Amino acid sequence: MNFQVQVSKERLDKTLGILKHALERRVTLPILQHVLVEVQDQEMTLKATDMELAFEATLPVEGKGSRVSAIPGKKFVETVRIYPEGLLTLEWPENGNRLWLRAKGFNSEHNVQPGEGFPELPSPDVNLPIVQVPAQAFRKAIQLGSLAVSKDATKPALSGVLLHLSPTFLRVVSTDGFRLAVVELPLDTGLETEARLIVPKRALDLLPSSLGDENQISLSWDDRSLFLDQPGLKFSTRRVTGNYPAYEKVLPSELPKRVIIDREDFLHTLRIVGLKKDDYNKNVRLFFEFPNLRVYFQHPDEGVNQGTINFSGEEQELQLAFNIDYLTELLDRIPGDEVIYQFKDDVGQGIFMSPSLEDMSFRYILMPVKFANPN
DSSP states (O other), X not given: OOEXXXXXXXXXXXXXXXXXXXXXXXXXXXXXXXXXXXXXXXXXXXXXXXXXXXXXXXXXXXXXSOEEEEEEHHHHHHHHHHSOSSEEEEEEOSSSSEEEEEETTEEEEEEOBOGGGSOOOOOOOTTSOOEEEEHHHHHHHHHHHTTTOOOOTXXXXXXXXXXXXOSSEEEEEEEOSSEEEEEEEEOOOOOSSOEEEEEEHHHHHHHHHHSXXXXXXXXXXXXXXXXXXXXXXXXXXXXXXXOOOOGGXXXXXXXXXXXXXXXXXXXXXXXXXXXXXXXXXXXXXXXXXXXXXEEEEEETTTEXXXXXXXXXXXXXXXXXXXXXXXHHHHHHHSOSXXXXXEESSSSSOEXXXXXXXXXXXXXXXXXXXXXXXXX
């Protein structure tokens, strides 16, 4: 007799949309291009791994019995995605290594393999520390805190994101040596000592789209892996080995001056004046001449683009220059209507912040570029 279960197409599609990220890398073991499906007691567990990332998700199903199969992942993911809404039926014939995926008016046959060859996924030891983090706040912290990750593959530590945990906070930190992004989330972690975990950016990039907004996320770690657990989804990633820079030493302490700029106006103006930028010319000059901010970009061959917007705050004239990409990437990502720049003078480090963040602090540190005044 054939074995079959029914599952919500919407929930299966959403789950496979997360697990597919473990199927994207080239791997030497063919079994790693499969999704392991385990059915037991009206629950379906799906697993996928590329030996760097690992996912385990659970879904409720209708049907009795148990079955374990490894299904070729990419075609299975694509088929579920384009199938009609409603209930899907997964049917295993009694004989043969086949799976039928059925919906109203559609049948799709897939080769399957026994599940015994699928690798065991990493799992946390019961004695490891566990930190509970609000899911929505953690998502926001990752999106902002990973802003300054290095694109230099020869610097693995800077190509990752630092999770810095203390008894009273969780920080998400990134730097490429030219800028520094630090998000601090006040949190009673229950830890007695600090922990610093370097996590691959690729892994954290997946979390904002993978994690729900509700409930808590459980974080735990050992010497090799970071484990995240949310109801219905377990996720693990290998940690990056190496030492992260002592970022605290470059955080400015005294910044008595500030200017406040409309975020959308600033971003729109930068995009217009930045039309002349290229791979070798990226520095934009900012002339604060109260109450006007003149945004000035000069290309050695193509001439000048400039625009003017309003600002409030410090009335003393100020001239700054920054890499325009560092500014547009910031303004694209931060929330709120305004951006604040706090500084001491025009030669030292300053901090960009968003006043709309209430449940966490965000600091984006940039060193101004030395630049001669335009004619």
